Amino acid sequence: MEIKVEMTRNPKAKPDPDKLGFGNYFSDHMFIMDYTEGKGWHDPRIVPYGPISYEPSIMVFHYGQSIFEGLKAYRTDKGEVVLFRPDENMKRLNASCDRLCIPRIDEDFAIKALKQLINVDIDWVPSQEGTSLYIRPFIIATDPYLGVRPSYTYQFIIITGPVGAYYKEGINPVKIYVETNYVRAVIGGLGQAKASANYAASLKAQEVAKKKGYTQVLWLDGIEKKYVEEVGTMNVFFVIGDEVVTPALNGSILPGITRKSCIELLRHWGVKVSERRISMEEIYDANEKGQLREAFGTGTAAVISPIGELNWNDKKIVLNDGKIGELSQKLYDNLTGIQYTKVPDPFNWVTKV
């Protein structure tokens, strides 16, 4: 399929690279492709970024058939632009498609389209230390119809925008509230799909935690509320003695690409990593015994987010004196090093656009 390109006649001024923040600015162009039952995916195009008009009856507004991805393009010291494991994002997008009855996309074509879009907006990839171009592919159901069934039409859209360094003043460990009332997902639900609905489900607990002075929520399993699932919108790791533990992908946990990359790096370094069930009780016991060394979240936005404090049923514990742990720092340095091509990339994770 050939991708038609319509260039904008009104290129926007680039934002101040020191004041980017996250999710505030969008590049000049976007990619759109349509799906029609019987015809498949068609009409791929790169067009000026801007409003799209839909009928108020389209299905995504009512029944939430919406999935997305999140990845970044990085500008290297040599001025090149690279992506980190985009094949994994497109594979996961298709897994989300399957769960939400959305027709699959061609992964290789999607990567090709993404690279072409980035090349069109290459000047939007910032070069300031720690900045990147955030990429948001998503698919929505577009049938103007009010019955509950999978839509017969969809749009696959990719938008991008420059984002700032996540940690401007060094990495500060965050305070985490262990949520024992609300749950994010249950096994058999949408937890392992990157579905918009999971975010809608998470807002209330996040609001409660914020009011109590916490940055993020630690999610427990939806049935017994005993076992750890994720932290905020990140996967979670605990360093207990010489073992690194992360919850196994049980069906309600989102299979993060940063999670997978951390596991692969740790094993490459000869560190013991266990993907298994881990309860809050085990974590607090390990802390009592002085064996809980570090905990951190993993995700594309922050890469590594160290946990400085946990509050579970009003019992508070401080981890590693509230400072970033050794392994967290090493993972952060190596992952960001690979992403910006500053250190060797032993697994060929990085690809040029």
Ligand SMILES: *Cc1c(COP(=O)(O)O)cnc(C)c1O
């Ligand atoms: C996207 C996401 C993650 C992190 O995935 P990465 O691929 O590492 O960015 C973790 N948990 C949830 C709920 C997510 O939506």
